[in-house]
Amino acid sequence: MQPSGPTLDIVKESVGSATVLSPKGDVDMARSPIMRKAIAEALKAGSAKVVLDLSGVPYMDSSGLATLVEALQNCRKAQIALSLCALTPRVRSILEIARLNTVFAIHESRDAAIAG
Amino acid sequence: MQPSGPTLDIVKESVGSATVLSPKGDVDMARSPIMRKAIAEALKAGSAKVVLDLSGVPYMDSSGLATLVEALQNCRKAQIALSLCALTPRVRSILEIARLNTVFAIHESRDAAIAG
Amino acid sequence: MADSLAEPEIQVQILSRPELLAPVRSMVNALAQDAGLDDISACHLVLAMDEALTNIIRHGYAGSPDGRIWIRLSQLADGPGLRVEIVDRARTVDPDQFRGRDLDEIRPGGLGMHLMRSLVDRLEHAPRPEGGMRVVLEKRPAHTTAGVA
């Protein structure tokens, strides 16, 4: 067996004092640890604001949602602003079903998230 | 069992003397009969030129290729120009493997196909 | 609601590995759409199945990569919609012991069971006499209610 395994590319950009992370792909049980690690690194680097651009995420399961909830809690502790933006309709509906849509700061566009 | 079954939406437009057909979806064993029927109708309607815009076709199997070959033969008989345009990289590579890329008039863009 | 007696159109056996979830989701999503589910309903069925599989991999087989999981897929007999039946040979547990957290409680774990209940029109967990568990999920399009229990 080749353990090439599942990957999740995450583009990381600095815009002013914000770090923008843009994962590309499904955030599921096999891939959410990759997103978890990328968020933890952004927090360690001391950004004032972290924006998750979810425009490239067609799907997320409860392990992805749990990673977001954990990130929110860590950001609160460290007084870092966390926001989500550009959700696909599927991921938006998953956040709604999990009743997490009111828990997170969610912006339509990436620019609004960076400014907001 | 619900025979809802596979569908293939095909947008049909008239541009000058050309009929442009734009299928949206895989053209495989279950769906190529739908494309075959749409092409036959365009020929019967007496267009001078038929353009197949394949930008919405991510995949085609030998039944799709056979439908294209049959359409070309019918067009030649009826002295109607047939061309393909806007192939996705996958479908382009499938036509190449089948050595049909030199048999058809293939244009990069839809405008070039209509003009050409 | 009586179970459909027709042979499932597709049956899949996978090993209990997280990296196999994405390929299975792709297939079930395509099937769900062919069965008449709208895009969001298909996504919700796929998510419910994914949560059931994740639980079997994580809790049932305790992370071992060589457990077997069987997934049977069939269109509903009495209207548009898809049925997913999942069978394992993992730990047999009393489904009443499955504890999910309340959706209003905001913490990382325990979301799966509650999500599953909110996502589909029918959800059943039962121990199998032969050992292991059986989960049945059914989903109809958002606008139909025909046959929903």
Add this chain to the structure above:
Amino acid sequence: MADSLAEPEIQVQILSRPELLAPVRSMVNALAQDAGLDDISACHLVLAMDEALTNIIRHGYAGSPDGRIWIRLSQLADGPGLRVEIVDRARTVDPDQFRGRDLDEIRPGGLGMHLMRSLVDRLEHAPRPEGGMRVVLEKRPAHTTAGVA
């Protein structure tokens, strides 16, 4: 090249129906990419499998919708790439009798066999002692040749 002895990661049983090809393609495409195939190579493996399945549905089971087809999927043991094994209980034929047309001849039918040969790194058709046929397809990424027969 010796066959991998590891248990296939995914095994699928489908009924011989053209509308089930798209869902199976979705799954195998995702698996092929996870197995290290580039997008075009994954597409070529998927097309070769599709042609084999189409032939079984059309010629093997002569269009009957209730034939069974088994598909076993496993990563190659000696490098990136995917192996697809397809087994049926349909007509047993001598593979030498399969007649495809030459790719230079331009007519609608008979493309399938020639495409299959051009698309994959390994292709085998054989009758099964138990009845029916067995097809094996293997595909590696475009840039590797390791282990290609």
